[in-house]
Amino acid sequence: xxxxxxxxxxxxxxxxxxxxxxxxxxxxxxxxxxxxxxxxxxxxxxxxxxxxxxxxxxxxxxxxxxxxxxxxxxxxxxxxxxxxxxxxxxxxxxxxxxxxxxxxxxxxxxxxxxxxxxxxxxxxxxxxxxxxxxxxxxxxxxxxxxxxxxxxxxxxxxxxxxxxxxxxxxxxxxxxxxxxxxxxxxxxxxxxxxxxxxxxxxxxxxxxxxxxxxxxxxxxxxxxxxxxxxxxxxxxxxxxxxxxxxxxxxxxxxxxxxxxxxxxxxxxxxxxxxxxxxxxxxxxxxxxxxxxxxxxxxxxxxxxxxxxxxxxxxxxxxxxxxxxxxxxx
Numbered sequence: 001x002x003x004x005x006x007x008x009x010x011x012x013x014x015x016x017x018x019x020x021x022x023x024x025x026x027x028x029x030x031x032x033x034x035x036x037x038x039x040x041x042x043x044x045x046x047x048x049x050x051x052x053x054x055x056x057x058x059x060x061x062x063x064x065x066x067x068x069x070x071x072x073x074x075x076x077x078x079x080x081x082x083x084x085x086x087x088x089x090x091x092x093x094x095x096x097x098x099x100x101x102x103x104x105x106x107x108x109x110x111x112x113x114x115x116x117x118x119x120x121x122x123x124x125x126x127x128x129x130x131x132x133x134x135x136x137x138x139x140x141x142x143x144x145x146x147x148x149x150x151x152x153x154x155x156x157x158x159x160x161x162x163x164x165x166x167x168x169x170x171x172x173x174x175x176x177x178x179x180x181x182x183x184x185x186x187x188x189x190x191x192x193x194x195x196x197x198x199x200x201x202x203x204x205x206x207x208x209x210x211x212x213x214x215x216x217x218x219x220x221x222x223x224x225x226x227x228x229x230x231x232x233x234x235x236x237x238x239x240x241x242x243x244x245x246x247x248x249x250x251x252x253x254x255x256x257x258x259x260x261x262x263x264x265x266x267x268x269x270x271x272x273x274x275x276x277x278x279x280x281x282x283x284x285x286x287x288x289x290x291x292x293x294x295x296x297x298x299x300x301x302x303x304x305x306x307x308x309x310x311x312x313x314x315x316x317x318x319x320x321x322x323x324x325x326x327x328x329x
Contacts, residue, residue: 008062009134009218010119011054012109014102015047017071026069026098030243045310046125046298048075048328049317051083053128055325060134064327065112067091067105069098077329086112092240101245103161106252107236110224118143121252122216125298127317130291136272143218144268147185147260148194148211149201160247162209165254168232170206173261181263188267210257214297215273219255223264227255275299278309285316 017023054061064083072078072085088097091111092104099105109121118138122128137144152162179186179202186202187195194211201208228236232254239249259265274293276284278300287296298313 007118008116009060009138010063010065010116011058011061012065012067012112012115012119012121013047013050013124014067014105014109014121015071015073015124016069016100017073020071023069023071027100030098030100046127046314046317047073048325049314049321050122050124050127051076051327052321052323052325055327056321057128057131062116063114065115067109067112075328077327080327083327096241096243099243101239101242101249103245103249103251104240104242107228107240109252110219110221110228115221117221118218119221120216120218122295123214123297125300126214126216126295127288127298128216128295129288129293132294136294137216137218139266141220142264142266143220143259145218145256145260145265146191146194146211146268146270147182147188147198147265148191148270149198149207150209150211151201152209157247161245161249161251162253164235164248165250165257166207166209168235168250168254169257169261172231173207175205175207178261182261185263185265185267190267190269192269192271194270207261210253210260211270212253213270213273214275214299216295217256219259220264223259224255227258231258273297278313281312281316284313285319288316288320 051064054064061082065086066073066076066083067086067088069088076083076085078085088099088105090113091108092099096104106121109115109119118141120137152159152166154163186198189195191198197211232250235250236254242249272294273296274287275297276287276299278298284296284298287293
């Protein structure tokens with residue numbers, strides 16, 4: 001491990017293999033047929049490529065915590081001292097288990113035993129695609145992020161969750177006061193062209209929403225704990241009790257949003273990350289090979305061509321990450 005000025009930085013990865021018969025049997029009383037056939041719980045078998053990208057581009061990461069529900073990838077090398085599998089029961093009260101709610105699971109991430117003060121969450125449909133330094137994610141002890149407004153677009157069910165989360169922020173914070181105090185972090189040149197989003201929303205009385213890039217997200221454990229347990233304890237607890245993600249949830253992004261409006265971050269460019277949908281194979285190939293972005297997200301939307309798409313995607317990733325990592329048997 002490389003010595004990190006901010007202290008050790010850990011990585012938290014939530015993962016589920018929805019093809020696992022034992023998991024399916026456990027989930028059957030709670031999930032609908034649509035849930036099982038949808039994209040949320042499908043395993044694209046690309047987790048090992050995320051680990052290979054960590055091995056190649058972030059060798060300084062202190063500890064990787066793979067958060068699962070009694071599942072372990074059959075290729076994972078548990079003899080590697082830098083990876084540890086965390087079962088849900090280690091961080092979530094038994095009365096709320098089993099849970100199939102990603103919001104509830106990630107709200108408990110700060111309870112991981114021995115988790116470092118500086119940690120990052122990255123989803124299993126993401127990948128690191130260029131060399132990175134600790135300072136690319138934390139500066140002077142603060143996470144790097146961007147305070148950019150962007151109206152919530154109600155085109156899917158997750159919009160309800162975003163709206164619920166934003167309402168908490170607007171109830172607790174006066175937008176005018178925040179903008180006055182954080183003017184240089186709200187209209188910051190690091191944001192580039194995306195600053196136009198804020199300019200279009202700055203005249204509204206309340207925050208219209210925040211720009212999300214579906215990327216690796218840095219956090220401070222102390223702030224995470226503070227927001228979940230002290231700032232919004234009732235609302236966060238309510239979400240944790242929901243075994244399946246629904247319209248009454250709030251997102252664990254409530255921690256990120258709170259950090260933004262309190263100024264607990266260092267302004268950074270959102271262009272360091274990129275979001276793709278499965279099917280944009282040539283764009284994904286280019287992003288992986290050009291090493292332009294720190295991380296990319298490959299979101300699963302196509303429920304009709306699963307086998308064909310997974311084969312093509314793995315072929316692209318295997319061209320770039322063809323060598324086993326130290327995390328594999």
